Amino acid sequence: MEAEKTTPIGRVHSIESFGLVDGPGVRFVVFVQGCQMRCKFCHNPDTWDMNSTRDYTEYTPQQMFDKAYRCKPYWGKKGGITVSGGEPLLQIDFVTEFFKIAKKKGIHTTIDTAGNPFTMEEPFYSKFVELMKYTDLVMLDIKHTDPAGHKSLTGKDNANILEMARWLSDHGKEMWIRRVLVPGITDDKEELKQLRQFIDSLKTVSRVEILPYHTLGMFKWENLKIKYPLEDVPTPTAEQVKEAEEILGIVKEDSDKQAKLDPEHEKRLLKGCN
Numbered sequence: 001m002e003a004e005k006t007t008p009i010g011r012v013h014s015i016e017s018f019g020l021v022d023g024p025g026v027r028f029v030v031f032v033q034g035c036q037m038r039c040k041f042c043h044n045p046d047t048w049d050m051n052s053t054r055d056y057t058e059y060t061p062q063q064m065f066d067k068a069y070r071c072k073p074y075w076g077k078k079g080g081i082t083v084s085g086g087e088p089l090l091q092i093d094f095v096t097e098f099f100k101i102a103k104k105k106g107i108h109t110t111i112d113t114a115g116n117p118f119t120m121e122e123p124f125y126s127k128f129v130e131l132m133k134y135t136d137l138v139m140l141d142i143k144h145t146d147p148a149g150h151k152s153l154t155g156k157d158n159a160n161i162l163e164m165a166r167w168l169s170d171h172g173k174e175m176w177i178r179r180v181l182v183p184g185i186t187d188d189k190e191e192l193k194q195l196r197q198f199i200d201s202l203k204t205v206s207r208v209e210i211l212p213y214h215t216l217g218m219f220k221w222e223n224l225k226i227k228y229p230l231e232d233v234p235t236p237t238a239e240q241v242k243e244a245e246e247i248l249g250i251v252k253e254d255s256d257k258q259a260k261l262d263p264e265h266e267k268r269l270l271k272g273c274n
Contacts, residue, residue, distance in 0.1 A: 010064060010094035011056040013047045013086055017071055017273050023110035023137060023176075025078030028068040032056075032095075035087040037116050038155040039143065040229040041182055043217025047086035061097035069105070071273040080108030080136075089117040092127045099134035110137040114154075115161035138168055139176045144186060145194045153185060162198065169202040177205050181236050181244050182213040192247040199248070210244050212236045 011033040016022070019029035034050035035042075042048075046055050059067070068081050081102050088095050088111050099109045111131075119125065142161065144150035150158035168175055177199055181187050199205055213235055221228040236244075245252070 007060050008091075008093035008097055010059045010061065010091055010098065011050065012059050012064065013044070013056050015067070018074065019082060022082040022084060022112060023080065023139060024108065025080070026075050027079055027082045027110070028071045028075075029082045029084055030064060030068070030098075031084050032086040032088055032091050034090040035085055035114075035116075036090070036156065037087070037114055039114075040153055040185075041180060041213055043214070044086070044220065045217070045224055045226060046220050050090065061094060061101055064098050065101040068102075072105075072107070074273065075107075078108070080110065082110040082112055082139075084112035087116060088113055089115070089128070092117075092124070092131055096127065096131045096134060099131065103134045108136050109134060110139060111135055112139040112141070114141045114143065115164040116154075116156055118160045118164035118167075120163070132168075132171065132173055135173070137174050137176065139178060140165055140168070141178045141180070142195060142198075143180065145191055145198060149185075149191065165198075165202060169204050173204055175202065175205045176207040176209060177202075178209045178211055179244070179248070180211045180213055181241060182230070183234055183236050183240060185230075185233070186213075187236065187240060187244060189243075189247060192244055196248050208248050208250050210241055210248070210250065212241050 010030075013031045013033045015031070016027075016029040019027035022029045031044070031047065033047055033052070033056040035048050038048070046052075049055065081099075083095050083098070095111065102109050117124065118128065140161075142158075142165070144153055144158065145162070147158055150156070150161075165175065165177075179186065179192075179195065199208060213230075213233070215230075215235065218228050218231075
């Protein structure tokens, strides 16, 4: 007799009802709990611990979808749902069921991931293939192309992350590639050229973005009593960002500009979405 399938429970750190930088259009963004990487510039270290009960709320996929779907009138033709983190692939069963429900309603789905859990080994691989059936876009954060540089920055190797990017390309899955630009760490010209070569080898990258390093999450490190490792690192200048964009072949056009909501308009929308 076949065992009864249990409903996966998602551990959700936080929710953003009107995300404007988390995929196409206006997005309902779910930030899940748990991440195995320890990025030195992380602005959400409170999402690291999968078992920190004070930092997450549990949802079934249907409960999460019901909450998201109340915002659908504001998504327009381009918007939809994004699962970010933390690391979404650590909660792959929950995300898959959540996206299955969303796709039944024709909603655009995006995963914002660093790719660290990816492996071609089972049982993860079959689950990943299943998830991709219901995922329209993968936003992949490539933090460093050099293995030593990546390990120094995140505590983890990057071979499986680059392997995941190649898999997505070979299987026709649309990608946005992102790079956090940290002065003196991820802005080396030669390494950025290596990243450009890697991106050029992929067939399904539709957008490349530079995310300027910021220190807005430093207070979270302090609250967790963890020493912030980049205290003396400045944010990049506009010139440094522009130079990195030029190396990566990023061309800014009017269509690339992210939408911005008037704060009062956003408040009115939120009343109908919560």
